[in-house]
Amino acid sequence: MKSTPAIAFDQVSKWYGQVIGVNDVSLAIDGGVTGILGMNGAGKSTLFKLLMGRLRPSNGAVRLFGTDPWESTSPYRRVGYVSESEKMYDWMTSLDFVSTLARLHGMTRHEAEKRAEQALSFVDLENVLNKEIGKYSKGMRQRVKIAAALVHDPDLLILDEPLHGCDPLARTSIMNIIREMGSRGKTVLVSSHILEEIERITEQIVILHSGKLVALGNLHAIRAMLDQHPHRILIRCADSRALAAIFIDQKPVYGVRFIDSESLEVMTKNLSEAHQLLPSLILESRIPIYSIENPDDNLESLLGYLVGDA
């Protein structure tokens, strides 16, 4: 018997008047951590709101564990949702907040408090659970929201931009939590507009652009395809002309551009081969190197490759 996927979109479109939120999206996700990548306004939040029954699709069908979330709230028993909204009940303590939301799953007060303490402990907030949320840092607030989403041990966790605005320490903490959930066999959906963030969490990604699904699959496979396309490598060094003379005859390099006497842009159509070759050449040249950057290694460039106009 074919099992029902946790999430299924079938030719789903959502318009806000004349503006398209999501355009003809079809996908099914079940198990593991999936990153939803897209620039601001790409339709990530709209996709999640459709999943959570907050919006009704203009076209197509949305299914959450096989049920239309607009018509029924029953699938929410198995879903934990972290919205992008930063608003919270600032006057509540995190224990109060999480246990109240736990009780909405039908738990007794005692059970809800116990589960809330466990969830807050899981996100490393066990020492501040009786402190008012209004006194929390941005990262702590995000973790409270995650605890509230996890408190009923959901099969599916949906996180809308959970790392947005967090400091590096909080980001690492939240990334660890997401990975841990994935390793426990849960289905996790996490959205971001920063490629590097998603890369650190998962390999399975969905890329949205202007409401359309432009890529779905393994990040490495997508990257491999991307590597075959023109890339720039920006090198800051003591003598850019000398370094250019060494690079210009190499196979993966098809051009160089001087920015100034200490900056050089190397153009390649095979990024991985270039990355394997260039370090040894630099070592042989003995030219002091200050920095090496890949300016095209970001979501904008990825989208540029995928849709051709970004």
Add this chain to the structure above:
Amino acid sequence: MSKPKTNDPEGRELSTTVWTALDRKAGAIIELTIKQLRNKTSTWTVLGVSMLLLVLLSAFYIDSVREGFESIDNDGDSVDYDGDGYPLGQERKYGSSDFDPSEYPGSGLFIPEGQIYYNGARSHTGNHTWNADGPSFFSGPWDSIRLEYLEADEPCPDAIDENLEDAPYSNWAPFSCLMENGDRYVQFLSFDGNGTLTVAEGWYAVYGITTERFDVAPDPPEAYIDEDGIDWDPNDPSTSQGFDDDGDCTRSEYPEQISSDRDDSNRNRIPCDVQWIRATDGSVIQIQPDMLVDEDPVDSELMGESSHRSFIIITGKIAFAMIIGIFLPLFLALGLIRDEGENGTLHYLLSKPIHRGEFIVYRLSGYLIFSGGFVLLMSLAMALVTIFLGPDGNRLGDVNVWFGIGVVTVLSLAAYGSIFNALGLLSPKYGVYLALIYGVYEFAMAVMTLLGAELVPVVSVSHWALQMIDAVVLVAWPDTIMLSQMATAFNIDSGIDIFWRPPIHTFGTGSPELAIVVSSMVLIAFISLPILVGQSIFKRREID
């Protein structure tokens, strides 16, 4: 040995049913709502203002109770309107006018015999009592002057000539003076004299005789306060009761002055009585007095209980049902769901397995427990005030009435809460304006109901709430109809006849219990319908 626990296929104990889960969700949302309301400044502001209103009303009540009830001249006959030193009641006894200071008890009654008319002879001679209306000369002995004027023996001013052609010396005021030829000039004056009165053109005079004069000492005004009490024997089954203690209706021993048709103004063919009409259970439902019978009772005997009830009814209707009942929901219920959407916190609650329709009911329940608890507490406090400070007697009725007022107000809070919440959902942007307009409408309907309108205000919560209070009062104090009728019939200014009326929506039975049932059902409809409308709106609402 304990029985083994039975679990369902998912491993849950069977005690964990759909219903217990619903209870827990309801409990969580109700608790959250109460906590939210507790954390809003506006909540404490509106509760504070409500408490202040009740404290002020209590202060007025306590002040009036401490002062007691002064005797009131309900029929106004202790006043000396014409300034002759005799109160109206005494003038009525002697049949003298209280508009003419020349007539007073013992002054004798003027019986007219003839007149010098406008277009007839201008003079008349004889020994009479004269009433000269305009400028006139009198020649002859001036036997007695009924009114004393300093100028009566003073020489007349030059302005008065012998032809009486000029205007009167002093316009429209009694006056007399001595002419050079020994005659007297008189105007607007009554006097006795044997001689000839000549009246100026265009004026007239009346002459006649005056009955015997005697000295009557003026009664003190207090003698005409509380002098005609209510004469009613509750054990007497007769409908015709009452006695005209001060005699101003019967007037048997005094000259006739008031027309006799007033003697039987209640048209029961018995003059100067009071008709007491009772229901089959013996309770008085109507009192129809003849004029001037039992019209000035001892106020302290009746005002105490009547005013006490008036205070409770006025406070219940205006402070509780009309002010607190409308303003609390306006501040507390309008944003129950709307504010969650605007604050961006609604998704926390709606991403849980809870139906939006349920959510509205639980939110309203939380609001109602909070606001209703406050109202019931306030009504209990008011009950304690009136029980301990009210007039002597069985004050258990106070508790019942205050509890009834509390329950009616809670029903109003529920109805307005669901209406305002639905308006907030209908138009998150303009809901507050719609609610304000609706609040003003409800207040106007309440005022119309207080003024006695029966048809137009039925499409309002306030009308049914006020009727329910009327019915609760009647159930707790069945003799309120009698007190209200007494206030109307005997001029007792307690306000009970203004602010309380027997309930009208009783299908002709007059039963207050039926009125309570009917009012409750209508109020429940007012609560349910907006909830259904709100659920319908909210179910279709996209939450972006």
